[in-house]
Amino acid sequence: xxxxxxxxxxxxxxxxxxxxxxxxxxxxxxxxxxxxxxxxxxxxxxxxxxxxxxxxxxxxxxxxxxxxxxxxxxxxxxxxxxxxxxxxxxxxxxxxxxxxxxxxxxxxxxxxxxxxxxxxxxxxxxxxxxxxxxxxxxxxxxxxxxxxxxxxxxxxxxxxxxxxxxxxxxxxxxxxxxxxxxxxxxxxxxxxxxxxxxxxxxxxxxxxxxxxxxxxxxxxxxxxxxxxxxxxxxxxxxxxxxxxxxxxxxxxxxxxxxxxxxxxxxxxxxxxxxxxxxxxxxxxxxxxxxxxxxxxxxxxxxxxxxxxxxxxxxxxxxxxxxxxxxxxxxxxxxxxxxxxxxxxxxxxxxxxxxxxxxxxxxxxxxxxxxxxxxxxxxxxxxxxxxxxxxxxxxxxxxxxxxxxxxxxxxxxxxxxxxxxxxxxxxxxxxxxxxxxxxxxxxxxxxxxxx
Numbered sequence: 001x002x003x004x005x006x007x008x009x010x011x012x013x014x015x016x017x018x019x020x021x022x023x024x025x026x027x028x029x030x031x032x033x034x035x036x037x038x039x040x041x042x043x044x045x046x047x048x049x050x051x052x053x054x055x056x057x058x059x060x061x062x063x064x065x066x067x068x069x070x071x072x073x074x075x076x077x078x079x080x081x082x083x084x085x086x087x088x089x090x091x092x093x094x095x096x097x098x099x100x101x102x103x104x105x106x107x108x109x110x111x112x113x114x115x116x117x118x119x120x121x122x123x124x125x126x127x128x129x130x131x132x133x134x135x136x137x138x139x140x141x142x143x144x145x146x147x148x149x150x151x152x153x154x155x156x157x158x159x160x161x162x163x164x165x166x167x168x169x170x171x172x173x174x175x176x177x178x179x180x181x182x183x184x185x186x187x188x189x190x191x192x193x194x195x196x197x198x199x200x201x202x203x204x205x206x207x208x209x210x211x212x213x214x215x216x217x218x219x220x221x222x223x224x225x226x227x228x229x230x231x232x233x234x235x236x237x238x239x240x241x242x243x244x245x246x247x248x249x250x251x252x253x254x255x256x257x258x259x260x261x262x263x264x265x266x267x268x269x270x271x272x273x274x275x276x277x278x279x280x281x282x283x284x285x286x287x288x289x290x291x292x293x294x295x296x297x298x299x300x301x302x303x304x305x306x307x308x309x310x311x312x313x314x315x316x317x318x319x320x321x322x323x324x325x326x327x328x329x330x331x332x333x334x335x336x337x338x339x340x341x342x343x344x345x346x347x348x349x350x351x352x353x354x355x356x357x358x359x360x361x362x363x364x365x366x367x368x369x370x371x372x373x374x375x376x377x378x379x380x381x382x383x384x385x386x387x388x389x390x391x392x393x394x395x396x397x398x399x400x401x402x403x404x405x406x407x408x409x410x411x412x413x414x415x416x417x418x419x420x421x422x423x424x425x426x427x428x429x430x431x432x433x434x435x436x437x438x439x440x441x442x443x444x445x446x447x448x449x450x
Contacts, residue, residue, distance in 0.1 A: 029109060029110070030082060030083055030109075030110055031082050031107060031108065031109045031110070032079050032080060032081040032082065032107070032108050033079070033080050033095065033097075033105050033106065033107040033108070033126070034077055034078070034079045034080075034105060034106055034108070034347040034348045035047075035072065035077060035078055035080065035097055035099075035103050035104075035105045035347065036072075036075065036076070036077040036103060036104050036105070036345050036346075036347035036348075036412045037072040037073065037074055037075060037076055037077070037099070037101050037102075037103055038074075038075065038101075038102050038103060038104055038345040039074060039099075039101030039102045039103070040074055040101075041074065041101055042071050042072065042073055042074065042101070043071065043072045043074075043099045043100060043101035043103060044069050044070075044071055044099065044100050044101075045069055045070055045071070045072055045078075045097060045098070045099045045103065046058070046068060046069040046097070046098045046099070047059075047062065047068055047069075047080060047095065047096075047097055048095070048096045048097075048098070048183075049088065049093040049094070049095055050093060050094045050095070050096070050183040050184055050185075051091060051092075051093060051184070052091075052092060052184055052185065052186075053181060053184060054154075054180075054181025054182055054183055054184035056183070057088065057093075059085050059086070059087060059088055061085070061086055062080055062084075062085055063079075063080060063081040063082075063083075063084025063085050064081075064084065066078065066080075072101075072103075074101075075345065075377060075412060075414055076377060076412065077347050077348060077377065077411065077412040079348070079410075092185075092187075094153045094183055094184060094185045095126075096155075096183060097126065104125070104126070104345055104347055104449075104450035105125070105126035105347060105450065106123060106124065106125050106126065106347050106348065106447045106450065107123065107124055107125075107126065108121070108122070108123045108430075108445065109121070109122045109123070109221070109232070121230055121430075121432075121441075121442055121443055121444065121445045122221050122230045122231065122232030122445055123232060123430065123445035123446060123447040124219055124232045124233060124234050124447055124448075125234060125447050125448050125449075125450040126450065127155070127217040127234065128450075129155070129215065129237075130153075130155040130156070130215030130216050130217045130237065131215055131216070131217075131237035131238070132209060132210050132213060132214070132215060132216070133207060133208070133209050133210075133237070134152075134207070134208040134209075134216060134217065134218045134235035134236065134237060135205070135206075135207055135208075135235060135236045135237075135239065135262060135264060135319050136150065136205060136206040136207070136208065136218065136220050136235045136236075136262075137205050137236070137260045137261060137262035137292055137319050137320055137321050138203075138204075138205060138220070138222075138233075138260035138262075138292070138294070138321055138323070139166055139190065139202070139204055139205060139206045139220060139222075140190070140202065140203050140204075140222055141168075141190040141191070141194050141198055141199075141200065141201075141202040142191070142200035142201060142202070143201055143202060143203045144224070145224040145225065146222055146223070146224045146229070147189070147190045147191035147222065147223060147224075147225075148190045148220050148221070148222050149187060149188070149189045149190070149191075149220070149221040149222070149223070150164060150175075150187070150188045150190070150206070150208075150218060150219070150220050150221075151185050151186070151187045151188075151218065151219050151220075151221070152164070152177070152180070152185060152186050152187075152188075152208055152216055152217070152218045153183065153184070153185040153216060153217050153218075154180045154181065154182055154183060154184055154185075154210070154214055154215075154216055155182075155183065155215050155216060155217055156182055156210075156212075156213075156214030156215050156216075157182050157214075158182060158212060158214055159179045159180060159181055159182065159212075159214075160179075160180050160210040160211050160212050160214035160216070161176065161177065161178045161179065161180070161210065161211040161212075162176065162177045162180050162186060162208065162209070162210050162211075162216065163175070163176050163208070163209050163210075164176075164188060164195075164206055164207075164208050165206060165207045165208075165209070166195060166198065166202070166204060166205075166206045167204045167205050167206065167207075167291060167292070168198065168199065168202035168203070168204040169204070169290075170289050170290075171197075173194075173195035173196065173197055173198045174195055175188045175195050180210075182214075190202075191223075191225075203294065204292060205260075205262045205291060205292040208235060217234070217235065217237075218234070218235035219232060219233065219234055219235065220232070220233055220235065222333070224331075229325060229329060229330075229331035229442050230331055230442045230445070231323055231331045231332060231333035232333060232445070233321050233333045233334065233335050234335055234448070236319040236335065238264070238317065238338070239263075239264040239316075239317030239318050239319045239338070240317050240318070240338040240339070241312060241313045241315075241316070241317055241318070242310065242311065242312050242313075242338075243261075243310075243311040243312075243318055243319065243320045243336040243337065243338060244308070244309075244310055244311070244336060244337045244338075244340070244363055244365045244392075244425050245259065245308060245309045245311065245320065245322050245334075245336045245337070245363075246308050246337075246361045246362060246363035246394045246425055246426065246427050247306060247307075247308065247322070247324075247334075247361040247363075247394060247396070247427060247429075248275070248297055248301070248306070248307055248308065248309055248322060249297060249305075249306055249324055250297045250298050250301050250302075250303065250304045250305060251298065251304045251305075252304065252305055252306045253326075254326040254327055254328065255324050255325070255326045255330075256296075256297055256298050256324065256325065256326070257296075257297045257322055257323065257324045258294055258295065258296045258297065258322070258323045258324075259273065259294065259295045259297070259309070259311075259320060259321075259322055260292065260293075260294050260320060260321050260322075260323065261284055261286070261292060261293055261294075261295070261311060261318055261319070261320045262286075262291055262292040262318065262319050262320070263286040263291050263292070263313065263316045263317070263318050264316060264317045264318065264319065265316045265317065266288055267288070267315065267316060268285070268286065268287045268288075268315075269285075269286050269313045269314050269315045269316040269318070270283060270284070270285055270286075270313070270314040270315075271283060271284040271285075271286060271293070271311060271312070271313050271314075271318060272311070272312050272314075273295065273300075273309050273310075273311050274309060274310045274311075274312070274392070275301060275307050275308070275309050276307050276308040276309065276310075276363075276392050276393050276394060277303060277305065277307040279301050279302070279303050279307070282295050282300040282301070286313075286316075286318075306361075306396060307394075308361075308363045308392060308393060308394035310365075310392050311336065319335075319336065320335075320336035321333055321334065321335050321336060322334055322336065324446070328436050328437075328439075329439070329441065329442060330431070330436055330442055330443065330444035331442055331444065332429060332444050332445055332446035333446060334427045334446040334447065334448050335448050337363075337365060337425035337448070339365065339423065339425075340363075340364075340365035340366060340423030340424045340425040341423060341424065341425075342416065342417050342422065342423060342424075343414060343415065343416040343417070343424075344362075344414075344415050344424060344425070344426050344449040345412060345413070345414055345449065345450070346360055346412060346413040346414075346415065346426060346428050346449050347412050347450070348410060348411070348412060348428075349376070349399050349409075349410070349411065349412070349413050349428060350399060350409065350410045350430065351399040351400050351402065351405045351406070351407060351408070351409040351410075352400065352407035352408055352409075353408055353409060353410040355432045355433065355434050355435065356410075356430060356431070356432050357398075357399055357400050357430075357431055357432075357433065358399050358428055358429060358430050358431070359396055359397060359398040359399060359428070359429050360396070360397050360413065360415070360426055360427065360428045360429070360449075361394050361395065361396045361397075361426065361427055361429070362389075362394060362395055362397075362415055362424050362425065362426040363389075363392070363393070363394035363424065363425050363426070364389040364390065364391050364392065364393055364394070364417070364422065364423075364424060365391075365392075365423050365424060365425045366391060366417070366421065366422045366423035366424075367391055367421070368391070368419045368420075368421050368422040369388050369389065369390050369391065369419065369422075370388065370389060370417045370418050370419035370422035370424075371385045371386050371387065371388050371389070371417075371418045371419070372385065372386040372389065372395065372415055372416065372417060372418065372424065373385050373386075373414075373415070373416040373417075373418055374386065374397060374413065374414075374415055375413065375414045375415075375416075376402070376405065376409075376411055376412075376413050377411035377412040377413070378411055379404060379405065379411075382404040385418060415449075425448075425449070426448075426449040427446055427447065427448055427449065428446065428447050428449065429444070429445075429446050430444065430445050430446070430447075431443060431444045432444070
């Protein structure tokens with residue numbers, strides 16, 4: 001029997017702990033993570049936590065009386081809510097999820113100030129494997145109020161030394177951690193502890209490396225405390241000469257996007273961004289002196305609306321992330337896709353679930369025009385097919401518009417490309433409209449379909 005393991009990494013979980021203001025997301029932070037079985041048989045799932053010293057903690061019971069290990073039916077999901085786990089001490093943890101069926105998982109993190117008046121929300125996907133080098137295409141230090149919190153987990157079996165090399169303009173700066181224990185995480189806060197010499201206003205990129213062939217994974221949680229913004233994204237273990245982004249915005253229901261791109265390797269490359277709506281492509285010239293670039297959609301894409309993009313590099317592999325924000329102090333981030341799958345699982349979507357709503361956007365990243373089949377957990381009888389999508393085109397599915405879903409719904413979704421050989425890539429956007437309208441901080445987040 002094959003055993004599948006997934007690291008739900010780094011700052012994935014911060015549980016009710018008081019820390020200096022904005023040293024994490026807020027003064028008090030809590031987390032949950034959602035696990036979905038994407039296999040064909042019932043899964044037996046085990047959740048193990050690791051504290052910052054690398055000590056393992058395996059509760060016999062999770063929240064809602066769920067035993068640990070527990071079983072999940074094919075395509076079913078379960079949300080592990082840390083404050084609800086009996087006996088789990090307040091603190092900051094990494095997580096490893098083990099299963100005898102393939103699973104995917106996403107982490108949600110909510111922070112708040114002491115007064116409970118401002119909130120910060122971030123989301124990202126768990127990783128099934130690590131690498132000795134991880135790339136972060138966008139890091140910030142005091143950049144229009146934005147700062148990065150970079151979290152790195154050792155997913156190997158031996159201690160490792162970790163180095164983060166930041167690039168700002170033509171200059172580099174470093175953070176180091178020696179002896180990071182297996183499965184433990186280290187956190188570098190560029191607001192309170194930037195590397196020596198890093199100037200304010202840095203808007204650059206970073207490379208994270210480990211020693212002794214120990215794999216690592218990394219997440220960057222970016223916050224703008226004064227504005228209430230939060231954006232979280234996973235670091236990349238590798239790149240590709242073609243990268244796909246399913247959703248970009250120029251004043252789309254007040255949302256606008258920026259696209260951050262970084263090259264991998266030495267030398268020069270020309271990057272071209274082709275938009276699905278036929279707008280004039282954008283370009284970046286990336287060099288060793290300037291390895292990354294940022295494209296702000298209202299500047300480079302005059303036409304307003306929502307659109308997808310295909311990013312190509314003339315020679316070197318690249319990685320990319322998309323940041324989106326609106327004037328209501330909401331922010332989201334997701335990673336560009338190197339490839340797609342014939343079918344993807346979305347661990348959680350919601351319709352009026354404690355005020356949360358979602359939409360998901362899927363892009364045809366293959367060479368074949370295809371429709372998509374949409375099937376919600378618990379509503380297989382309501383499965384349906386979308387319109388046809390040409391290569392590079394995307395479609396947005398808004399859960400509140402799904403009339404067969406009841407208010408209060410939270411479940412998983414399976415999205416399948418109908419045509420043989422077709423491939424898709426999907427993201428999920430999560431928003432809490434009432435708390436946004438009340439001005440309670442950032443109640444919006446995105447994650448990649450794992």
